[in-house]
Amino acid sequence: MTTAGDDRWPGAGDDLQLVHDWWADSPRAPASQQVLLASIALFAERGYHATTTRDIATRLGMSTGAMYAHYRSKEELLFDVCLTGHQRAVDALQAAIASSDRPGPQLAALVREFTAWHARHHRVARIVHYELYSLSGEHLTPVLEIRRTTQALIDDVLARGAAAGTFTVTDVARTGRALLSLCVDVARWYRGDDDPDELGEHYAGLALRMVSGG
Amino acid sequence: MTTAGDDRWPGAGDDLQLVHDWWADSPRAPASQQVLLASIALFAERGYHATTTRDIATRLGMSTGAMYAHYRSKEELLFDVCLTGHQRAVDALQAAIASSDRPGPQLAALVREFTAWHARHHRVARIVHYELYSLSGEHLTPVLEIRRTTQALIDDVLARGAAAGTFTVTDVARTGRALLSLCVDVARWYRGDDDPDELGEHYAGLALRMVSGG
DNA sequence: GTCTATATGAGGATAGAC
DNA sequence: GTCTATCCTCATATAGAC
Known part of the structure; x- marks a missing residue:
């Protein structure tokens, strides 16, 4: 206590x-x-x-x-965690993207920070990604809206990098989902057993290679 | 009915x-x-x-x-789904790895088939990865054992590829987890909205680039 | 704002007839 | 093996005193 x-x-x-x-x-x-x-x-x-x-x-x-x-109610408690958690997550994502105006550094920053965020806030992250469907319909709506934004932010960086010729991306939708998976799945396995910043750094390297020419 | x-x-x-x-x-x-x-x-x-x-x-x-x-009991039902699901998943993984004896094709096959498996069996996969901790202690043990095998199989391919100079991998443990994340997270978002084989093919390409020289 | 007590119902599981 | 009826526990939420 x-x-x-x-x-x-x-x-x-x-x-x-x-x-x-x-x-x-x-x-x-x-x-x-x-x-x-x-x-x-x-x-x-x-x-x-x-x-x-x-x-x-x-x-x-x-x-x-x-x-x-x-x-x-118990559900209101879930809503508070879930909505605030989602908002903080996009905040982190947007800040990372805003750290540069070139797709390469943006992608690196995005994956680094979003991965680190999921490690650092792994308990909230787990609720955010795995418990949200226990929300009531009314409470679920604003949360799903934020989730669409999240994916859109990533896809946008990818699309701009591809258009500029910086990235080699054959399929923005599938690659965008894969990048999000990389970051999000940290919430599933992470138990405090790795340094969030080092993990983010390593994942950023992986991400850059995913969009580099074969 | x-x-x-x-x-x-x-x-x-x-x-x-x-x-x-x-x-x-x-x-x-x-x-x-x-x-x-x-x-x-x-x-x-x-x-x-x-x-x-x-x-x-x-x-x-x-x-x-x-x-x-x-x-x-309801829990016995979960155990049946969960154990069989885990067994079939490793079966698919092992078959993919056995399709070649060179790390490059092995990694491609592994990610292709394991990703496709998660899409094709997305309902079971979701239970396998997100409901397993509702198992009783006795039932959880054999399931966790299979999960360790899964990660070890992936890490082994990575380690052999790195040793042979085929792959550039700075951190086998972190890269192995990232590869597993890519495949597993399919169970979270997949709703029948993509072709399992095409998805697997695309993910295999991403995986190969993740372990290619910068 | 916290307590004790309680209303109310849901949920897992069983009993015994057919 | 299936049904109906039911047991019993536990869970969410509320009432009313302090």
């Missing part, structure tokens, strides 16, 4: 401490953020449906009833 | 018809196989925990009680 005035999460330095800051400015009470962080840990570890409201409450030494002062 | 003597599944030609044959020689009754196929469709669509035994029974026009003549 955290004590009053102590807003650190056990295991500071890991991804939960990182994502904590995402909600730092939110109007929600600190206790709300603890509920959120506990949910992230559990949803990522067991999955949304396998996590009960009791699991979350127990982890915080709280009653289930108390949780409902912060969130109206 | 299927009628007596009719062992086809609605939507023949899709992956459910394909996997049906995996259990053709099993000592189980045809009705057992229908329970299994319905479970595959539902586990893949909604996830294991979101699927109820009533969902499965309803889909077959059967009572929940009747299902228990075929499987002792």
Whole structure:
């Protein structure tokens, strides 16, 4: 348990401490953020449906009833994680692309940063990519919209690189999906066992070769 | 509903018809196989925990009680899908590697066939990769063992290609994971919207470039 | 905002007749 | 092997006191 005035999460330095800051400015009470962080840990570890409201409450030494002062339902909790997670992910992607105006460095930066993001925020990333279909229809819509943007951003870099003759790409759609797969699948296997930046660097090299002439 | 003597599944030609044959020689009754196929469709669509035994029974026009003549529990059903799915996946991988004795063609075949396998059997593949941690400890063990084999097979081809000077690989472990990611992530996004063989062919080209000199 | 207590229903699994 | 009926647990969510 955290004590009053102590807003650190056990295991500071890991991804939960990182994502904590995402909600730092939110109007929600600190206790709300603890509920959120506990949910992230559990949803990522067991999955949304396998996590009960009791699991979350127990982890915080709280009653289930108390949780409902912060969130109206378990699904609303998933929505908060999922939407914010998606938004932060595209933010990272866009920042990487904006770091240059040439397709080559853009592709390298994009894969490097997006891969590192998935390693660094692997718990949220797992929820973002594998639990989203547990959202209600209304909550799913804005999330899917962000996902379309994500793929479009990657495809755009590829298409511009191909048009400029920098890249050799026979199929933008398939290559774009493959690049996204590379980054996203990190959320499936990553367990803190590799340095996010080194991993991103290595994947950026792979990506550049994927679009280089045979 | 299927009628007596009719062992086809609605939507023949899709992956459910394909996997049906995996259990053709099993000592189980045809009705057992229908329970299994319905479970595959539902586990893949909604996830294991979101699927109820009533969902499965309803889909077959059967009572929940009747299902228990075929499987002792929902988890046993998951285990059957998951273990057989894993076995068939390595089978495909090993066959691809055995198609040549040179690392270059082996890598191409491996990525081509493993990618195509994931597209062709996307429902089972989704369960194999995303629902396995819902297995009981006892059932999880043999499955994890197969997964280690899978990665080892890929890494071995990479290592031999690197040793022979055919490939330029700075990091076998990271590149091996990236190659597996490429194939596996197909299970996440694929919805029958691309030709499995063409997709595999394209991915094989990407893979070869990933290990080619910069 | 947190507690205890509880309403309400869903879900996995079994019993026993046919 | 299938049905109907049912057991029993557990899960989400709410009510009302402090």
